[in-house]
Amino acid sequence: QQQVKQSPQSLIVQKGGISIINCAYENTAFDYFPWYQQFPGKGPALLIAIRPDVSEKKEGRFTISFNKSAKQFSLHIMDSQPGDSATYFCAASGDGNQFYFGTGTSLTVIP
């Protein structure tokens, strides 16, 4: 059973546009939600993370929006660039040690 459900599976965005990736969870014990970026042939890299005590966190062009009541969170990539083309994973943890990942979103930014 997938603990974190991620959508869409793939996404194509024009350069300069906004990329939006969504994740949902059921376990209310989750209290930490990181996002990762993975390029082909490489390991994932931590992008940005949020706790449920805030509704939004922004780092550069990357923003996490969090809706605690809906048990949903999303990654927004503003002014998307071809270099952002990668696979993005959301994740969740409740004990700070065990992390559950979504199935990934393959983002392609077209020049």
Added chain:
Amino acid sequence: NAGVTQTPKFQVLKTGQSMTLQCAQDMNHEYMSWYRQDPGMGLRLIHYSVGAGITDQGEVPNGYNVSRSTTEDFPLRLLSAAPSQTSVYFCASGRDSSVNQPQHFGDGTRLSIL
């Protein structure tokens, strides 16, 4: 600064063989973890460690053993390889100010079991 180093990068095994995937980090992180990545399934946690001498099971631990004798090293052992263990394996380490988490990943070991 090497970060997280995984060896080997590629390996082909026959069913029933054993092997050890190596993972080393030079950032003095207490938290280390192993994941497997399969198409359409994201990353799944196999085992993790919060310090030397301390290990615990993750989501998919069956068929794998780990040990943590030093802060730097966290090897993953396949005792009797099965085709279902064909996957890409990632080791990660990390510790930020408030939570253990997989911050830094190695580049993976691509393992095929025939």
